[in-house]
Amino acid sequence: MTTQTVVLEGVRAVYGTGARRVTALDGVxxxxxxxxxxxxxxxSGSGKSTLLHCAAGLDRPAAGHISIDGVALDKLSEDGLTRLRRDRIGxxxxxxxxxxxxxxxxxxxLPQxxxxxxxxASDVAAALAAVGLADRARHRPSELSGGEQQRVAVARAxxxxxAVVFADEPTGALDSVTSRQVLExxxxxVDDHELTVVMVTHDPVAAGYADRVVFLADGRVVDDVTGPVPVDAIAARTAPSC
Structure with missing residues (x-):
């Protein structure tokens, strides 16, 4: 039975003032x-990255409530948010x-x-082993492929x-083969360790690996589909209208 790791209630995020005022999230x-x-x-501009930044405690919303693993973010000081991000968020x-x-x-x-x-050292080794890089521990980034570098980033997370890993376009800089490896x-x-992953992506193929796809438009949730969702159906939903 699953539990709610991340909860957003009526979250509103506003940037700028006057004519430059933009509502990035509108009661999500x-x-x-x-x-x-x-x-x-x-x-673009639908509020995807803003949702991630607010959910992770990187930005404070103008209104609404957010909790991670039962901890209310609006009750935390900046130091408290820093500790939460360090200890409970990847x-x-x-x-x-x-x-x-x-x-x-x-x-x-490094973050620790x-x-x-x-x-x-055993924890570091275990993290690298979990992403298939046990034999690359002593290599520097220049000695690793793009996919291996992203797997190091996952191990760091x-x-x-x-409690949760937030991934912002994690395959955006990778080719299709390497992207598939990172998504797998x-x-x-998620499947083997009950990890919670919230992934912002524009790629229907990446979203096809998800259990669920949340669609945003103009700062609002406009659809929420439990998967697996076929890639062609995702592509159709995200294709620009003519």
Whole structure:
């Protein structure tokens, strides 16, 4: 039985003032459950990235409530949000954001080291093994393929054993073959370890790996489909209207 890992209730996000005022999220209510891979889709400007940033505590909404693993974000100070992101949230972005001078294992350990912690070597090794890179621990990013670099980024997101991983266009910089490998990895982590993944993507093929697809338009949820959703159906929903 799944539980609600991420809950958004009536979330409203507004940027700018006057004529430049933009409502990026307009009363969004949605939940994401443990052990599920959810894709968030929509046209440019629909609010996809804003939803992710608010859900992850990177941006504070103008109104509404958000909780992660039962913790209400609006009750936390900035220090509290920082600790929550460090301890309970993993991030994977389109840009791998690896430090070129560090090895794979050092990149995986870096967030914990910056927080003043020294993660056990066994935890780092386990994270790399989980993404299929046990034999690449001592390699630097320049010695790794794009797909391997993104898998290092996934391992880095896993090191704190997060409640949820937010992935923002995780395959956007990869070719189709490498994208499939990364998506299969995320799918396996969800299925085998009951990880919760919320993935923003514009790619119907990527969304086809999800258990559920949430569609946004103009800052609102306009459809919410439990999958598996056929890729052609996703493509039809996201195709620009003539």
């Amino acid at each position: 209510s949605v939940t994401f459950e443990r052990g599920r891979l959810a894709a968030v889709m929509g046209p 991030f994977v972005f389109q840009a791998f954001n690896l430090v070129s001078a560090l090895t794979a294992e050092q990149n995986v350990a 080291r910056l927080a003043g912690r020294r993660p056990p 896993l090191i704190s054993r997060p 990895l995320l799918r396996a982590l």
